[in-house]
Amino acid sequence: MTLTYESSLEFARSMDQQDPLRSYRDQFHLPVQPSGEPYIYLCGNSLGCQPKRLRAFVEQELKDWENLGVEGHFHAKNPWMPYHEFLTEPMAKIVGAKSEEVVVMNALTVNLHLMMVSFYRPSQARFKIVIEGDAFPSDIYAVESQLKFHGYDPKDALIKLWPREGEHTIRTEDIEHLLAEQGQEIALVMLGGVNYYTGQAFQFQRIVEAGHAQGCKVGFDLAHAVGNLELKLHEWGADFACWCSYKYLNSGPGGVAGVFVHERHLNDPEIPRFAGWWGHDKETRFKMGPDFQPIPTAESWQLSNAPVLSMAALRASLEIFEEVGMAALREKALKLTGYLEYLLTEGDDLKGIEIITPKDPDHRGCQLSLLTGADGKQRFDALTEAGVICDWREPNVIRLAPVPLYNSFEDVWHFAKVLRNL
Ligand SMILES: *Cc1c(COP(=O)(O)O)cnc(C)c1O
DSSP states (O other), X not given: OOOOXXXXXXXXXXXXXXOTTGGXXXXXXXXXXXTSOBOEXXXXXXXXXXXXXXXXXXXXXXXXXXXXXXXXXXXXXXXXXXXXXXHHHHHHXXXXXOGGGEEEOSOHHHHHHHHHHHHOOOOSSOOEEEEETTOOHHHHHHHHHHHHHTTOOHHHHXXXXXXXXXXSSOOHHHHHHHHHHHGGGEEEXXXXXXXXXXXXXXXXXXXXXXXXXXXXXXXXXXXXXXTTSOOOHHHHTOSEEEEOSSXXXXXXXXXOOEEXXXXXXXXXXXXXXXOOGGGBOTTTGGGTOSSOOBOSSGGGGOOSOOOHXXXXXXXXXXXXXXXXXXXXXXXXXXXXXXXXXHHHHSSSXXXXXEEOSOSSGGGBOSOEEEEOOTXXXXXXXXXXXXXXXXXXXXXXXXXXXXXXXXXXXXXXXXXXXXXXXX
């Protein structure tokens, strides 16, 4: 896509006028400064803004609980018994999966563990796990604790991927090379879909193929990819994936998470799992029998009954994704992030700031990560002071995410002006 940008405010405003998604900004509560001025909110990769329609979805469930008590499980307007099912289809579309491959449940790190119980099955010859060296800490803790749980020392069994000397992101060919060389010892490759720190989007298809060619399982943590990239999990053939919903999916703090298990693993009695009553066959669940009979879909990994209030919030948000579709979101994101990049790199260099996110749009989502110099934290604090909400990651990275659902070209323009004026 070749798009010619200009640095004037008029240009930003004309981009907003031509934006087919511009009306969605008004459908979100954007955080407001004590002065009454809106913040420039570029932190939707950390916590998405609240959709205005969300309150009514949650209030419906509060009202049914108030009026119906336990009867709400069957007689609520949206019965709570099968409540998670309302989310399956829209979620499956967002991640490019069949509906039987997806279930909404628990929280992200919990689900990583549940997936590793099923798909990290070490043997004497094959026991290693591959992750990014700068993976999100929770993922590192989860993976290391799984290794120890199986009796391995992470020093021997955890392979961390790092960029080459002098580079900031990991080359796909280096991942392929590692798998070709050591694949026979690797049980599981588990990477972020988009690395939270650098904003690098991994090449899903190539990684799945390289892993499977060596007999490894391949799973993804899509926390920063879901609602951001156009995903095709089924087609790519990943074994599993996990994601949270409070970042780009705007379900609210701690919102309920999601899981993908590829069709080929459904209904396979050889695959162990930690079980709970909500994974049991729906017809006979309330016979309360002692033998676990798994549902023949990803739902069999469910443990507990649905957290309905959290799911109601997510349902409101997913309705917006249904309306808009990932293709339109991605199309705007390419322009919006491209515009941010343009404003940060045109004209005079921004002293001491380097964008470490890949330049190629196929290798990133909407986030840009700025590597700052020694004065990075002061710059970040000054941005906050000036009404910008973005994100600081030790030791020296500022993360910015212009989110296509509610951020405007004018937001991006104002941000760049503030940063240049610091
Ligand atoms: C946000 C994020 C998490 C957070 O995990 P929770 O279990 O939701 O607290 C974990 N991993 C990655 C990669 C993340 O981006």
